[in-house]
Amino acid sequence: MxxxxxxxxxxxxxxxxxxxxxxxxxxxxxxxxxxxxxxxxxxxxxxxxxxxxxxxxxxxxxxxxxxxxxxxxxxxxxxxxxxxxxxxxxxxxxxxxxxxxxxxxxxxxxxxxxxxxxxxxxxxxLFPFALNELEKEYTQMERETLIHNGFMPRLHDKNIRPGRFYRDYFQTYVERDVRKLMAIENQQAFELFLKLLAGRIGHEINYSGLAGQVGISAPQIKKWLSLLEASFIIFRLPPFFNNFGKRMTKSPKIYFVEVGLACYLLGIENPEQLERDPAFGGLFENMVIAEAYKSRINAGLEPGLYFYRDRYQHEIDLLYPSGSFFIPIEIKSSRVYRGEFLKGIRYFQKLSGSKQSGMLVYDGDLEVDREDAVIRNFRNAWRI
Known part of the structure; x- marks a missing residue:
């Protein structure tokens, strides 16, 4: 155990x-x-x-x-x-x-x-396993395998095939809990809604766009989102609203509590398929941000996480609380470090007037502490 x-x-x-x-x-x-x-x-x-x-x-x-x-x-x-x-x-x-x-x-x-x-x-x-709760031998597996398998304890304890586990999980728990919390008249529309959400991980919510694709009203979309959040299927990453003199985005982003479930909803049946899937970048980002979320709640703290984007499309993937400041974090699925990855971090530091070091989370071997940012492999970003 x-x-x-x-x-x-x-x-x-x-x-x-x-x-x-x-x-x-x-x-x-x-x-x-x-x-x-x-x-x-x-x-x-x-x-x-x-x-x-x-x-x-x-x-x-x-x-x-x-x-x-x-x-x-x-x-x-x-x-x-x-x-x-x-x-x-x-x-x-x-x-x-x-x-x-x-x-x-x-x-x-x-x-x-x-x-x-x-x-x-x-x-x-209590969320599913964090990376630093699992055996090191397991976490050293390829990122595609980690994302596809997900982090649900029973899947790991019983060595259940991910496709089988998440299909049963969806049918047994997601659908049952949905029926308990709210009468969903059109089950097919609700399933389509879930799959569309999985395909939009890391994107700001467009309520009207989702409503048009699903065939229901925007207020109903908002109710369903609240329902999924109440059932711990998704969590929202709100935009950062501090006044830096620039117009900023107002819509939150959506991530799945369990990235393995998102893979199932996208029809990804194995890690090899995931590596070639256009959704891979978003799923990698989902895994990293979920780890940040777990690191906060496991310490008994409010998540307090945000993302930043202004009208000039300057963006920071994640703002992580650190005292009265925020650590600007960039997330890249690349295995190779490039200096341009820190561009957004420097922009946010200059804009906010903060001397707080940022962080680059990626899948490379280079790990170093720079003056403006620390560089970490995603497996080590939240180690305590």
Whole structure:
């Protein structure tokens, strides 16, 4: 069982709060993590129909049967239970780490927690494996293999073929969660929408353009995007809005939480096909930005990530928080370093008046610390 970087943050918060809530994508390892770190807690899986019925029909008896310390897995199935957890916690103000909750629906859980557990729970998000959580022998494989395989724990633990895994994942979890959160009348249109999104990784969202291709309204496109974000299928990278005296873009970019799922949606069946696919550059960028995202949330921090683009098409792929400044990061799938890769970083440094060093993330062997930027292979960019 591989260690997860977020374990340190989880242990610390368990000594500070009576309730810990772990959210994240389906199959990202939430249950495994909770059971590993809280072995002396009772475990209750609320996907179990009998336990779920008891919790819904007679929550008082349920709470008496399963007192703290306890893990309630998939708590979004019985959000009503959170009010009873609140009562139990308030009766024991000295309690810490007594209730460990896991869930897969961001919007549902956040709303329920805001109502019932505000100030009583720490909220942590668990994404799929980060590169620096996997064995070094594995991460040294070709980038095409890493992207195609993706980073879902069960795929790695059970050595499942990626095509099989992501097909089943899509049909079992994505479609099921979509039906739970919102009635999708036209399933074919929704699948087309997902595939179009996968083909637009790293591009700013054009709501009207997507609506025209899918055959629905722009407001519906926005609802579907929110739905995918709530289900941890995608995340948004917002544009940077600091006033540098230039008109900047207003639309966010979309990336997939799991790049392997994006490969599946694009019909990429093997790493060899990926290397020749025009979507490769965007998928490589997706992998790197997802790693940056994981590095923040695994440390218990808000993502705080942005991209920059102005009307003159000057662009920085990623702005990474560093104190009161941002590290400008350029991402290139090239295996060869070229000085022109740092052009955008220098432009942003001059424009912002920041002396903060930038970073070039690529797939080359040269790694060096320059005055204006550090140069790193993508496998080492987020090592801690």
């Amino acid at each position: 591989l260690d997860r970087i977020i374990e340190n943050e989880l242990k610390t918060t368990a000594d500070e709060y009576p309730v810990i809530t772990i959210i994240g994508p389906r199959q990202s390892g939430k249950t495994t993590l909770a059971r590993k770190l809280f072995q002396h807690h009772a475990y209750v899986n609320l996907e179990n129909p009998e336990l779920r019925s008891l919790a819904l029909d007679d929550p008082k008896t349920f709470m008496l049967r399963y007192p703290a310390p306890v893990v309630f897995d998939e708590i979004q199935n019985v959000p009503e239970l959170l009010s009873w957890v609140q009562v139990a916690v308030d009766e024991k103000p000295e309690l810490t780490g007594g209730y460990i909750l896991t869930g897969s629906h961001q919007l549902q859980l956040r709303e329920a927690i805001t109502q019932s557990l505000a100030g009583r729970t720490a909220l942590l998000t």
